[in-house]
Amino acid sequence: MTTEFRGGVQVRNLTWTPFASSKPLLNNITFSINAGERVLLVGPSGSGKSTLLRAIAGVLQDTESGGMAGSIETGSSGLLLQDPNDSIVAPTLLREVAFGPENAGLPREAILNLVESTLASVQIDKPLQASSTDLSGGEMQRVALAGVVALRPNLLLLDEPTSMLDSSSALAVRQTVIATLKASQQTLIVAEHRFDGWVADLDRILVLDHDGQLAFDGMPSQILAEHRNELLDLGVWIPGEPATAAKPIKLAEGEFTCGSITVFTGNSGAGKTTELNRLIRADRNSETILTGVGFVPQQPELTILGNTVFESANFTARLAAQGLGIDAEESEQHTRRLLDLAGLSALESQNPYEISGGEQRRLALATALAHNPMSVYLDEPTVGQDRSAWASVVGLIVAAREAGMNVFIASHDQDLIALADRVIKIQPEIAMFRPPAVSKVSGLAILAAPIILLIGSMGIVSTKAGLASVVAIAAAWLILTMAGLKFKAPKLLIAPVVGVLSIGLSNWYLSRGLQLETGLTAALRVASFVFPGVFLATALRPYRLGDQLAQTLKLPARPVIAAMVAMERIGFFTGMWSQLQFIHNIRGVTAHRSPLARIRSAFWMTFTLLVQAIRSAGTTAVAMDARCFSKSTGRRTWAEQANWRQLDLLLITLSAVVAAVPFLVR
Amino acid sequence: MSNNVSNKIKVNWRGIDLVTAAILAVALGVAFWGFDTLVYPFLGLITAGFPPVGELVLGIWIIPAVAGALLVRRPGAAIYMELIAANVELLLGNTWGVTVLVSALLQAIGVEIIFLIFRYRRFTFGVAALGGMLSAILEICLYEWWSYVPDYTPLFKAIFLVCGVISGAFVAGGGAFWLIRGLGKTGALNAFAAGREASAK
Structure with missing residues (x-):
């Protein structure tokens, strides 16, 4: 029987209900995929696409809590996640690609050969000791792909692999995937919101609906033509369909003419975010307590402050109202209206950490507008949004312009760029190859x-x-x-x-x-x-150090590896810490400079950092388990030997x- | 969850136990490092007149150990998280250099002993506080008395110890207990029994 499933997938009556949820996220799903088929998986945000891919990869029950029913049969699989920052586990290209083969216990020479051939197949032409993170977004995602395909899985699962990339980097990733498939006859399942680029190379489309049921299954051209209206209702982006016109909304009374939308665009990693942060710093008048600036960072969760959605959204507006002597009730009403426009009024008293990622992005946007700032800075506000969520985000952005605000956006979203008054292309600085500092002592x-x-x-x-x-x-x-x-x-x-x-x-x-x-x-x-x-x-x-602890001192490999993966993230978290300081500064938390305000700020920064760390750890555990981290049978091997030197x-x-x-x- | 009924102490770590404990320890280490500029100069001023009182902040550094035991609920979790957090301090630059690892190990062993006495099955504030207290006792009696303050008079050594133990109970025990509960309420820890208990309320 097993040979039949080399690359094929058989899912029968699969149901998954997350812990503490009353309704299943995946609801009685049945389908079968033949070896070598290439399948597109689409559906609105929250329809369970990621969950389904994790279930097929066999890592869902080990990394999340919930009840599963039904059956899944499949062969060996590899899973690529949306954000390479969560899936990269080693500091050098060699060790990153070698991670799966090491867990599988392959001999050292075989690993080195695999790493070289796999890196060549994803068109990464750099020294093996080059950094795995000092790369552009597109290169990083191709390195992550190399790590996934190094073990030559029969089934390749891709979870929004290009949604964070600009169009040319996304094209390079797609071409690499298709070339890999042609060479190996692998089966492919790819989940993606904006799938225009994929559709020509795929044989089949599966559509999930809001209830986690399989709504449609068939040839892409046929399904897209026959069920066009149902798909649009589901919020699916259909190739060639213009983006929904933003809902007309009004943020303030009166006529404003000076508002504008400026978009900074350019390749992933070209420095759009850096440019945006530089502008905010220049714009911010440090003399005034409440700066006329609103900011939505790439990770919108970082702006959360307080125990409820409303409290978080109203935090800066409340301070601003105090400062300007405006009636608190008036500003609260304004905040409520914004939350309503963002489609969040039903969630006002919810814990802001508990709402979905798309909802958090809209909350952060409403938050940034709530104190009526002069200018608003938005870093990739439309990433990963389905068509309906996109409409409400862009609706708020257009409304901010109408209300006289200057909106500055870093984005590679062509539909958003089309709405801009000004587009500024950021040229990438020439990336310098910096070898990771190799220590002379162990x-x-x-x-x-x-x-x-x-x-x-x-x-x-x-x-x-x-x-x-x-x-x-x-x-x-x-x-x-x-x-x-x-x-x-x-x-x-x-x-x-x-x-x-x-x-x-x-x-x-x-x-x-x-x-x-x-x-x-x-x-x-x-x-x-x-x-x-x-x-x-x-x-x-x-x-x-990890190499030595595990190889020389023979400490158990798994805890050592997890510790080293975490330690390699120190730079990521110190960066997040300074980003949080920056956001708290903008949001006026530390404005009074009183010890109490500082303690309050340190408290929220720590809490937010820890929530982000745990979420990132959950994704990293998925990426690692999908590369045999927990299922490694027998002895693990190491691509590099730890030596005692003179x-x-x-x-x-x-x-x-x-x-x-x-x-x-x- | 029904698997909590088992009488055996769990020893098998899932991938997510290891990765979450390690990354949470790194994030705690980064936050403590971030406090350096916010909190430390301030505390230095207050305690300059009477240094034994400075020991009231000892508990902060024990939080990762207690949090590890409360989150993962398996032997070794306190040692694992405390050692990683100490390594982060080391890499970011700290006061005591590599010997922070000696402190970390002593502190974490104190926490492990208490949770072992309760067979890794009770995760209340009381157990967390006891863990923090024993941790402070080991750290001070076996390490700090000998290497930092050997020339204090016995009275000052005793005050030093009492301050440390109070901090172990409330800052380390209470802090970690509250932290895991607060994080659990966000739903982020639902893959862990500790998180499910907090989010189910």
């Missing part, structure tokens, strides 16, 4: 050395021993520098300096008899392991010598 040595020094510090019981230790550290430093180990200055040197000083001071004046020597000795003792540790930490590379031995030996010094001169 992570284990970096962690072990300061701990050896910590043991040595126990011997520092006099100032003399402390000074001897300082001399020994300086000598070791010199030797390491001559051996080729260069140290970078840590980012926050001030923190350890203050820490060591405060230890010295407090040990001095809280000691018996207030002896100066006591404080000095304490400071030297702590400094002897803190400063070397702080400098060494700058040479730490998480993924390399510099590691030197570092450890020197640390041991330095640690012995205070015991010898006490």
Whole structure:
């Protein structure tokens, strides 16, 4: 039987009801797909397209909570997700593409061959040690695709693979997918809202409706022609159908003539977002508490503040009303009207984190307009919206122009660009190839050395021993520098300096008899392991450390890998943290500069960051499990070997010598 | 969910347990690093006159350990999240360098011991607070007394300890308990028993 399903899919009476939901998201779905068929999956937002793909990939029950009924039979599959930022798991191209083969336990030579041939097949022509994230959006998605097809799955599942890309990057991804299919006879199921580019290469279309039922199944040309009106009612984007005219709405009374819409466009990764952020910073008048600026970032959830949809939308408007002496009730009514126009009035008292992604985007837009700003900045406001949601988003944008606002948008959406008064094309800066910093010393040595020094510090019981230790550290430093180990200055040197000083001071004046020597000795003792540790930490590379923990120390592979994948995201989350600070600044949260306002702001920033982290982790777990992370049978292999090198031995030996010094001169 | 009825301590981690715990620990590490500019200078001023009181913030650094145990409900989760959060501090630049890992391990072991006593089956505020308290006791009695404040008089060492334990109970235990419940209410943690209990209300 199994050979029959090589690439084929048989779904019978599949029903999935998410936890705490009263109605099924997938409702009694039955279909079968033959090996080699190419299928398009469409339906409105929230109709369960992603869920269906995850169910077929066999990762749904391991990553979400809910009740499943029915059956799915299929062969090996690969799943590509919408945002490569969630699916990329390794810092270099080599390790990214090797992730699946490593989990499958292939031998090292075979992995290297697979990685090279797969990268060539997705037209990525860069060194294997090049960064997997320092790429344009389209390149990143092709690298993610390489990671998915490296194991040569019989069935390829793509979940909105091009929705975040500009038209030329999207074309490159589509061409790569089609070329891969021609070479391998794989089966394809692709879910996409704007599927114009795909439709010519596909044999069949499946349409899900609002109730999670399979509404239509057949040849694309036939279904699109025969059920045109039903599909439009469902909010499906039909190729060649002009986008729905935005609903005519009015945000304010009176005649305004100075409003405008400016769209910044350009290839994915060309710097549209950077340009938008630069403009906001220039526009914002730091003197006024409530800036005349509204902002919707690419991740609209970052603008959430407060426990209900209404509270979040009204937050800045309330502050603005206070500042201008406007009646609070009047501003509340205005906010309610905006929520109504955004189609959110039924959700006013809901928890803003609980509503869907599309609803959060519309909430963020209503929020940005609620305090009647002079200008509004929108980063990709129409990404991933079905046709009906698109209409209400664009309706609000047009209404903002009519109300006299200047609207600045970063977007690659051609239908939105068509409405603009001005279009500015951003030219990409020439991307520089920056090799990821490969550390000369291993992570284990970096962690072990300061701990050896910590043991040595126990011997520092006099100032003399402390000074001897300082001399020994300086000598070791010199030797390491001559051996080729260069140290970078840590980012926050001030923190350890203050820490060591405060230890010295407090040990001095809280000691018996207030002896100066006591404080000095304490400071030297702590400094002897803190400063070397702080400098060494700058040479730490998480993924390399992971290789050593798993290969050299034989720690269990899965927890080590998950930890390293997470650690590689540090830059992503620090970026999100500064984005949150920026948004809170714009929204007036920290405007009063009072300690209370700051604590409140820190609280919401932390909470929002953690919610985003958990959601991103859920998607990453899907991407990893779809690449055999949890189902790896037998032993995992590693594409690169973790070695102890001479510099590691030197570092450890020197640390041991330095640690012995205070015991010898006490 | 019916599988909670089982008497056995769960030891098999799902992929999502590992990935969520690890990424949540990284995000907590980043947030703590973000506080450095908001909170730390302020606290430094307050506690400069009497440093043992500074130990009242110790609990902040124990939050990942308690949160890990409350979220994943399996042995090792506290150690896993605390070590990752400590590594993030290390990479972003912190006060104590690599030895922060020694602190992290001691703190997390304290939390693991308490949850083990309750066989990883009770996840109340009380258990979380006890976890935070034992964590602070291990950290201070086995590490900080010896390496940071060995020359304090016994009285000041005792005050130092009491401040740390109070912080362990309320900041670490209470903070993590509230945090997991708050995050659960958003529905983001529905793949976890802790999240389902919070979102079902």
